[in-house]
Amino acid sequence: MNAMTQANLQSAFGGESQAHMRYRIWGDAAKKEGFENVKRLFDCTSAAEEVHARLHFKALKDVHGDFAVTSMAGFGIGNTSENLQAGINGEEFEYTQMYPAYICVAEAQGEKEAVKAMNYAIEAEKVHAKRYQEAKDHVDKGEDLPAEDILLCPVCGYITFDKTEEECPICHTKAKAFIAY
Numbered sequence: 364m365n366a367m368t369q370a371n372l373q374s375a376f377g378g379e380s381q382a383h384m385r386y387r388i389w390g391d392a393a394k395k396e397g398f399e400n401v402k403r404l405f406d407c408t409s410a411a412e413e414v415h416a417r418l419h420f421k422a423l424k425d426v427h428g429d430f431a432v433t434s435m436a437g438f439g440i441g442n443t444s445e446n447l448q449a450g451i452n453g454e455e456f457e458y459t460q461m462y463p464a465y466i467c468v469a470e471a472q473g474e475k476e477a478v479k480a481m482n483y484a485i486e487a488e489k490v491h492a493k494r495y496q497e498a499k500d501h502v503d504k505g506e507d508l509p510a511e512d513i514l515l516c517p518v519c520g521y522i523t524f525d526k527t528e529e530e531c532p533i534c535h536t537k538a539k540a541f542i543a544y
């Protein structure tokens with residue numbers, strides 16, 4: 364694998380792995396505040412970031428050995444409104460700064476599996492930011508997210524609250540494969 368795509372994928376793996384854990388922790392905080400559905404959304408999004416981390420790890424399958432990995436890592440536990448805003452900021456960084464640049468490099472280097480993994484991630488992150496904004500709008504009014512259905516596409520990390528969707532708009536996986544949170 365070309366060195367620059369390798370470094371970018373390793374960084375993205377680090378960022379996604381940490382987002383996976385950070386959202387679990389913020390989910391616990393949401394539950395403590397009584398926002399059960401926001402907790403479900405954090406858990407679902409955490410699982411989506413695991414999907415991305417796994418895709419990146421698999422794209423790096425021929426890279427062996429130990430590497431120091433540099434990636435953005437948000438810290439701090441605020442209240443649920445603040446945690447959702449931090450989540451939105453992180454997702455926005457990923458889809459406006461990080462992945463567009465990484466995808467450009469991977470395309471220039473002909474790294475097809477890396478391009479596919481990062482295209483799934485960038486499209487899913489846009490949706491994650493929207494879902495978090497929806498949750499924050501309710502939390503800021505003192506109410507829980509009203510979502511009955513919180514569904515994850517296990518192939519690309521897309522999330523929907525709409526159980527009538529027939530397939531994932533990003534990767535076209537059939538909705539019967541979606542995982543409910």
Ligand SMILES: [Fe+2]
Binds near residue numbers: 491
């Ligand atoms: Fe995300």
Ligand SMILES: [Fe+2]
Binds near residue numbers: 517518532536
């Ligand atoms: Fe998908």
